[in-house]
Amino acid sequence: MKEESTSIGKVQSVDTGNVTVLISDENILNSVQVNQIILIRSTKTGEKIIGLISKILRKAISDKIEGEYEPEQIIENVIRVNLVGTLIKKVGVEKNIFKRTLNTVPSIDADCFLLQGKELSEFMTTISSNTENPLRVGTYTISEESQANLDGNKFFQRHATIVGGTGSGKSWTVATILEKSTALKSVNGVLFDLHGEYKPLEKLDNTQLLKIAGPSDDGRTPNTIFLPYWLLSYEEIESLLLDRSDTNAPNQSRKLFDSIISAKKAVLENLGKDEVLNNFTVESPIPYNLNDVLEDIEKEDTKMVPGARGDKQGPLFGKLTRFIQRLRSKQTDKRLNFLFSSDSELQNYEYFSQLMKNLLDFGNNKGIKIIDFSEVPSDILPLITGLIGRLIFSVQQWMEEDKRHPVAVFCDEAHLYIPSNIKGGYEEKGLQSFERIAKEGRKYGISLVVISQRPADVNKTVLSQCGNFVAMRLANPEDQNVIKRLFPDSLGGFADLLPILDVGEALIVGDASLLPSRVLIDKPKIQPKSATVDFWDEWDTNKKSTGITDAVEALRKQQK
Ligand SMILES: Nc1ncnc2c1ncn2[C@@H]1O[C@H](COP(=O)(O)OP(=O)(O)OP(=O)(O)O)[C@@H](O)[C@H]1O
């Protein structure tokens, strides 16, 4: 890289991580832009310090010269530069290596150069070719001919988040990342698709479409997922069935607990699972028959006990009636078919492992599992996403280390089920699963990719565990602030670009990207069904309405 070509000035002041550069020529000041790359000569031979322009200023300094009345105005053209790393000419046999550390800080009067044209693309290629098997996401905005590559290991190791306002290009970015990952033979990922918009991606290699059963999905097919109630932890089922405001709630909870324990015990005894029998708890995912539990509770609700003057009402007489009604109404709620379906196959002891194979299997043209949640009632969504998150975590945790295969969980529309403000029981239970994955998932090879249009509404603990940010256009100041706070301090004004990014453009910051960069994300070959509607053009066509009756019927049937 020749440096003499584009000298722009000299270092004027230095503080940790930042320098100001005095620009020699006013024309240069007019041509530089925030986020361009600056190369600064280092005191160490063979090394150059790399920085990003964060501010461009023209400062007027009043200088009172003795004996004169009018102070003379001195104009100073300066730019502020964030130091981001070091370019080393040669390390062993490798040439032009970029490191994200600073071995030295620039000295005052060190020469500064602007990277442009061929030099820039050479440099960006250096940055990108740092890993052997990169995850290509797009091209750099400042140098369109250079590919923007991420380190795929680091991207998933330290969790990632993809944020941006509605229509900024998150789903397309996800599709691009999935497309690149499905080229890997043993890719393993689960995508929570809340609107069924990723269905077209079924065509990708190593990708499978799954759907949480809707009200009219009766029989089981390989692609429909049922999550029978017995998979719920005790707290989860309690949050689903118990009305906390009922004065008898503690009695109901206690009775439910006892009944579930004895129902599970009976099943284990019946199957001769002695080892499990010794260690099982109310939480153990063991199938039990809810009707038996219900019968047991009903018995207690109507139980008469011998008293001094003949039979009298038992201790729980009538105290469980409302609970029984609630349970029955849930059981018959068609929308909850995926939980309470009476299909006897779902009572099989082996069903749990079949389900987990569906979620975690890879190879054989499986790998990315797109789970369509579009028919799950929105009020219990957090409970169900949380359940799946918890099951994945637990199975990974209990898997022998040498058999464990890393898996990534992509959570689209995460603000809906990983919320910052918890409203009730379901949300809390669901959130715990994701907090756990965010905090401990790395140890068990589980990565979280949090995708949301409202980062301000996403849980802070989960967001703060993410080491990689793909931030797309964000217009809302509240959301911008959340992201600004998560970006490293040294980046200064980088986040100010958030509101002015183009559709499909992202700021990528974090472990996986050597340099904080502005990237134009590649269009995915197969696009999610999230296309933006052209209202004006659509209204300008000659169309007749035909879909309303069918839509009304679909709403009744709860099925498209
Ligand atoms: N990389 C890209 N290149 C070109 N156009 C894009 C790109 N990404 C997105 N778009 C355009 O923006 C539209 C919206 O993108 P997308 O559905 O990904 O937004 P989103 O951020 O997921 O929105 P929402 O939060 O509402 O789900 C797309 O239909 C497409 O027209």
Ligand SMILES: [Mg+2]
């Ligand atoms: Mg989207």
